[in-house]
Amino acid sequence: xxxSPAELDAIALTLALAAxxxxxxxxxxxxxxxxxxxxxxxxxxxxxxxxxxxxxxxxTVLGFYxxxxxxxxxxxxxxxxxxxxxxLAFSFSALVIGSVLYSLPFVVQPLQAAxxxxxxxLLQAAATLGANPADQFRSIVLxxxxxxxxxxxxxxxxxxxxxFGVVLMIGGNIPGETQVLSIxxxxxxxxxxxxxxxxxxxxxxxxxxxxxxxxxxxxxxxPWRLRA
Amino acid sequence: MSALHICLDHRAADGFRLAVDFSLPGTGVTxxxxxxxxxxxxxxxxxxxxxxxxxxxxxxxxxxWQDARRTLPAWQRGIGYVFQDARLFPHxxxxxxxxxxxxxxxxxxxxxxxxAVAWLELGDLLQRQPDTLSAGQRQRVAIGRALLAAQRLVLxxxxxxxxxxxxxxxxxxxxxxxxxxxxxxxxxxSHDIEEVSELADHIALLEGGNxxxxxxxxDMCSRIDSRLAHEEQAAAIVSGTVARHDxxxxxxxxxxxxxxxxxxxxxxxxxxxxxxxxxxxxxSLCRAKPEGTSILNVFRVTIxxxxxxxxxxxxxxxxxxxxxxxxxxxxKSATELRFAVGDEVFAQVKSAALLMEAL
Amino acid sequence: xxxxHALLCLLLLAxxxxxxxxxxxxxxxxxxATLESINAVYERETGxxxxxxxxxxxxxATQILHGAPFDLFLxxxxxxxxxxxxxxxxxxEVPPACYAVGRLALAGGELAALADPDNSVALANPDTAPYxxxxxxxxxxxxxxxxxxxxxxxxxxxxxxxxxxxxxxxDLALVPLAIAPEGAALVPAHWHARLEQHALLLHDSAAARxxxxxxxxxxxxxxITDAGYEPCP
Numbered sequence: 001x002x003x004s005p006a007e008l009d010a011i012a013l014t015l016a017l018a019a020x021x022x023x024x025x026x027x028x029x030x031x032x033x034x035x036x037x038x039x040x041x042x043x044x045x046x047x048x049x050x051x052x053x054x055x056x057x058x059x060t061v062l063g064f065y066x067x068x069x070x071x072x073x074x075x076x077x078x079x080x081x082x083x084x085x086x087x088l089a090f091s092f093s094a095l096v097i098g099s100v101l102y103s104l105p106f107v108v109q110p111l112q113a114a115x116x117x118x119x120x121x122l123l124q125a126a127a128t129l130g131a132n133p134a135d136q137f138r139s140i141v142l143x144x145x146x147x148x149x150x151x152x153x154x155x156x157x158x159x160x161x162x163x164f165g166v167v168l169m170i171g172g173n174i175p176g177e178t179q180v181l182s183i184x185x186x187x188x189x190x191x192x193x194x195x196x197x198x199x200x201x202x203x204x205x206x207x208x209x210x211x212x213x214x215x216x217x218x219x220x221x222x223p224w225r226l227r228a
Numbered sequence: 229m230s231a232l233h234i235c236l237d238h239r240a241a242d243g244f245r246l247a248v249d250f251s252l253p254g255t256g257v258t259x260x261x262x263x264x265x266x267x268x269x270x271x272x273x274x275x276x277x278x279x280x281x282x283x284x285x286x287x288x289x290x291x292x293w294q295d296a297r298r299t300l301p302a303w304q305r306g307i308g309y310v311f312q313d314a315r316l317f318p319h320x321x322x323x324x325x326x327x328x329x330x331x332x333x334x335x336x337x338x339x340x341x342x343x344a345v346a347w348l349e350l351g352d353l354l355q356r357q358p359d360t361l362s363a364g365q366r367q368r369v370a371i372g373r374a375l376l377a378a379q380r381l382v383l384x385x386x387x388x389x390x391x392x393x394x395x396x397x398x399x400x401x402x403x404x405x406x407x408x409x410x411x412x413x414x415x416x417x418s419h420d421i422e423e424v425s426e427l428a429d430h431i432a433l434l435e436g437g438n439x440x441x442x443x444x445x446x447d448m449c450s451r452i453d454s455r456l457a458h459e460e461q462a463a464a465i466v467s468g469t470v471a472r473h474d475x476x477x478x479x480x481x482x483x484x485x486x487x488x489x490x491x492x493x494x495x496x497x498x499x500x501x502x503x504x505x506x507x508x509x510x511x512s513l514c515r516a517k518p519e520g521t522s523i524l525n526v527f528r529v530t531i532x533x534x535x536x537x538x539x540x541x542x543x544x545x546x547x548x549x550x551x552x553x554x555x556x557x558x559x560k561s562a563t564e565l566r567f568a569v570g571d572e573v574f575a576q577v578k579s580a581a582l583l584m585e586a587l
Numbered sequence: 588x589x590x591x592h593a594l595l596c597l598l599l600l601a602x603x604x605x606x607x608x609x610x611x612x613x614x615x616x617x618x619x620a621t622l623e624s625i626n627a628v629y630e631r632e633t634g635x636x637x638x639x640x641x642x643x644x645x646x647x648a649t650q651i652l653h654g655a656p657f658d659l660f661l662x663x664x665x666x667x668x669x670x671x672x673x674x675x676x677x678x679x680e681v682p683p684a685c686y687a688v689g690r691l692a693l694a695g696g697e698l699a700a701l702a703d704p705d706n707s708v709a710l711a712n713p714d715t716a717p718y719x720x721x722x723x724x725x726x727x728x729x730x731x732x733x734x735x736x737x738x739x740x741x742x743x744x745x746x747x748x749x750x751x752x753x754x755x756x757x758d759l760a761l762v763p764l765a766i767a768p769e770g771a772a773l774v775p776a777h778w779h780a781r782l783e784q785h786a787l788l789l790h791d792s793a794a795a796r797x798x799x800x801x802x803x804x805x806x807x808x809x810x811i812t813d814a815g816y817e818p819c820p
Contacts, residue, residue, distance in 0.1 A: 064649065071653035090655050121315045124278050127302040128309035129377040130332030135303075139328075143319045172655045173640040174611065187641055190746050191620035192766060 007200065009176045010184040017092070017167075017180060018160040021099040022107075025156045026149070028100070029107040034137070036108070037115035052109070054102045059165025066098050066170045090172040095180070098166040106155040114148030115141065147218065154215045158208055230254045230289020232381070232415070236274055238281040246270055246281075246437040252430065254289065257407050257414045259424040259445070261456075262434035268417040271434070272385050275415065276309050277302035288380055303332075308374030308412075310384040314366040316358035322369050323354040329377020337376060338411040344372045347405035349398070364395025368402055375406060382406075382414040388423055400426055421461050422581075425449070425505045431456075446503075450552035452533045452545045457554060462543070463507040464554045470496050479524075485549025490524045491580055508543065508554035510578040515565055517574050525577040529553060531569050534562070546575055553577075609636040610794050611656060615644045615663030617718070617745050617763055618687070618784065621814040622661065625807055633801075635794055643744050645715055651789060658790040659799065661686060664717040668787035681788040685819035686802050687811050689782035691721050691774040692767035694752050695759040698774065701731040707738040709751040709760040718745045721779035722761035728778060765815035776817075783819065 003011070032051070036044055054062060070089045071077050080088035088094050118141050126136045142149075164182040171178030173187070181204060188197035235249040246267040252258045260268045273279040275286060277293065277300060286294040293300045308329065316325050326344065330337060345351055348368045358366060367387055374382055387403075388396045400423070407414065407427055418424050424431060425445065432442040433455055441454055448454050450464040468482030468489055480494040482502060489504060496502065518526060529546035536542050542562050546553040553575055567573065614622050619641040626637045640657065642650075648667040651660055652674060662668045668683035693701070700706050708726070713719035719741070725731070726739075738757075742748030745762050752760035753768075763782075764773060786802065788795055801807060808818040 060646075067649065067653050073654070077654070087654060087656065089653055090650070119315075121311065121313065122317060124302075125309070125311060125315040126317075126328070127278065128276055128305075128307055128383075129329035129373065130303050130306075131328075132301070132303050135332070140317060168642060169646065169650070172613075172650050172657075173642055174656070175638050175640070179640070187619065189750075190616040190641060191623070192746065192749070193620070 003199075006175050006179075007184055007196075010179050010181045013092075013176070013179065014161055014181040017095050017099060018157045020096050021103060021160045022153050022157045024096065024100050025103060025107040026153060029104065029111060029152065029156075033108045033111035034115055034141075036112045048112075052105050055105050059102065059163065060169055062102060063098065063166040063169025066094075066101070066166065070094050070097065070170060089170060090174060090178060092177065094170045095167050095178055098170045099160045099163060102163055102166045103156045103159045106159045107152040110148050110152040110155065111145065114145040118144050150218070151215060154211055158211050162204070162208065230291075232275070232413075233285070233287045234271065234275065235285040236271070236281050237283060238270070240270075244437060248434075248437075248439045250432065250439050250442065252415065252432060252442070254413050256410065256429035257416055257427050258430040258432060259428035260415060260417045260432050260434060261419065261421070261424055261428075263419055265436075266434040267437040268419075268434055269385055272383050272415065272417050275381075276307055276383050277305050278309075306333075306379030306381070308376070308378030308382045310367075310371050310374045310382070310387045312386050312389050314358075314363075314370035316361075316366055316369055316373070318358050320358075321354070322350065322356050322358070322361070325358065325369055326350070326354075326373050326376055329373060333377065333379060335379065337379065339375050339378070339406075339409075341376060343409075344375050344406075347409075348372045348375075348402040362395065364391050364398055367391060367395070367399055371399065371402060371406075375412070378412050380412070382412050384414060384416045386417055386419070388418075388420070396423075403427055421456065421459060421463070422505070425463065425465055425581075446551070450545060450554055452535050452543055452554070457508070457535075457543060460509075461507060462509075462554055462556070463505050464552055465503055465505050466548065466551045466553065467501055467503045470494055470498050470500050470502060472498065484527075485551055487527050487548070488525075489527075489577075489580060505581040506553055506577055507579065507581075508556040510580075511546075511553055511555035512576045512578070513544070513546075513555055513557055513561075513565070513567065514574045514576065518576060521576065523576045523578060525580065527553070527575045527577065529573060529575045531567055531571045531573060534567065534569060536562075546573075548575075608794075609638045610658050610798055611638050611640065612659045612661060612798075613647045613651065613655065613657040613789075614639055614641050614661040615647065615784070616641045617663050617689075617766065618661055621687075621765055621811065621816070624814070625802075625810050628810070629798070629801060633797075635798065637798065643715070656790075658788075658792065658795045660787045660789055662785050662787065663689075665783045665785040666717075668785040671787055678787060678789060680791065681796075683785040683787045684799070684803065685783045686786045687784045687816040688819055689718065689784060689816055690764040690776060691718060691725065691761055691779060691782070692764040692771040692815075693759060693761055693774060694749065694767045694771045695757075696772070698772050700759060701726065701737075702733045704734045704736040706734065706758040707740060709740045709742055709748040709757040709762075711745040711748045711762075712741045712743060716744055717780075717782055718761075718763055719748075721774075721782055724779040725761060725774055763815065767815070784816075 036048055067089060069076055072081060072087050072089060077088050122140055123136045126140050131139060162182060164186065167178065167180055168183055173179050173183050181200065185197055185200040188200060231254045232252045237247045239245045260271060262268050270279065274281050274284060280299050284294050293305055317328065348371060350368060350372055353361065353365055353369065371387060388399055391399060404427065416427060428445045431445050431448050433440045441448065446465045449456055451457060456462060466484050468484040470480060471483040472481040473493060478493045479490050482489040482491060491504065527548055529548050531544055532547045532552065533545040534542060540559055541556050542559050544555045544557065546555055555575060619639060622639060630636060644663045644667050647660060648671055651657060651671055660668060672678045672683055710722035711719035713723045740751055740757050742751055745766065748760050749762045749766050751757045786799060788799060812818060
């Protein structure tokens, strides 16, 4: 039986959300992870704890506080309304904001770990060879951490695809606008339509396993090794 | 070329104080010599710009690398730096490692790629990845990479410290090739006097964070008041001219101040200059010219100085023309033979190590 | 860069379809299945598209309080609409109205089975779900006192309580008649407080009023009754 239009909508929406979220996460997470990897003080540890918060907070709780933050009668919500002319809460943009926050540790932590493993000595060597810090990052750190970027992007993407609590809370489960795959699946379960639920769940599982399998199989094929 | 001025006064967190104010020649190889913990690497890192010490002043000729107003970052200093651990970039081939600095040079380089590859014997390694190289090969690549990147100065931080004998010889051969070209001044940190003797023209002695002397290597090695003369491996360096090859015995004859020094056969042309390192403990003295000795090299010398520090052994400085030898003999022998300054004696030289071509 | 193109395509795909004329209804999860079948009829007859968003009543009420763009709210109880109407001035004009009355049923056995302490019972969380409170009232009846030592399993909502039973994890489940399997024992209505489900108009429009009126028409009442609810008084 073919997928219903609503299900197709949910799948397209989910992929778009995950893609936009992943792109933003890489953009924001890379400098944050770099900064964290060079921090030894308590400020760094504090920010690290904040980044890890979504791992601990129940998603619906995080979603609730995000809703309180982004609602139309809050400063953030009002500012957004003034700048864009549209409401922030229960919009695709709100889903992106929620997903970025919620998947942040999944991107920042692998990157931070990889950045920490890049020996400072290599960057010193690059500096003495005429590379400024941006050049050092581009020519040394990026290629050495290529796999971790792949891991971070995949985890961020997969985690966004699978998220539920946050998007349910700040998205409002609106078909075609904020109803992503996991929520469509939840609706099927809630209405006891298990056949449809199984089908969506199977798709989600196959997709996730394929993505993660590709990721972990790639782990053995690093073209170089870091020497101690 | 321009001299390197260094003025630093820095107290580290552990209480160590580095306080120096001196200029080094802007040509040839200058060794920064001293025991570990004397501040050599800190000094080198400050020159490189890898470490900034407050209130320091560093300039190469007219260009200020660090003064009260600003510090020029490492990547703008036009240097090459050879680290103790090669620090090759693991994701780049040997060729790309060598070219890393070349691509980032604002102007043409003093050393061309093919030259560096030839001097350091890297031709067969260019396509390899760093993790397939031996330690010695890696260090030669690192030397080449720094050399190719350098516009004004090459810095070397004990580049041979972690290498075995064979790798050390190979690296030294490459470094000698480079030094012999006189394209770039080099600042070479080491605590190994033999290594320094092989390469350096000039030597600066560091001890406990202070400069305790500097001068030409030949002068410093034979000065009885320098700290070098009191080390176990104290040795004088003399220079000579290739006079004759004796193919039958596999030896060559060097002329040193009108006398003859036999060394293992050389391949240089007659008339080319060589330096020879003669350890103080391998020189013995006779009142009369020894007869029937197996030792080939016997020089007529004049005792220029005697240092008696009350130990069982004495150190003597011997004039050989306008050059000097050092000899370490027992006080008992010196007393019985009544050696005194101005005496003409015969020095038997048990061993002589050939060094790089003299300047 | 092909990735960028792909991203762009996805974005275009995901831009909200023209939902301007569609009526947006927030419905408590337990009523969703029933409402979907009712809406199929409505859409066929009027051409008015109705888009459903469902979650638990509590979540929906929170979202509405913070500006969720729904036209109509079909709650699983009468409290949430009343509270919302009290909290937001704009919502008071049309008072909440009953659209269905829920009935409780026991899945897994006769009512007498509740007197057996060996039977575990699933129910919705009585702190948040009216059906859970109703189930507690039933269990507290003197005729079931013998079963007081029974094991109670609380689901987040009625659907989860039913899922415990359907999965075989519990022996019995006190759930809405609407989702109970065939052969479930109907619990007498007077054993618990009346389970009135109220609707609240959030965004006044002709379409919304028309839909609300239709929901309370005789025709729909019979559909609701078929689904396991009783008509409102």
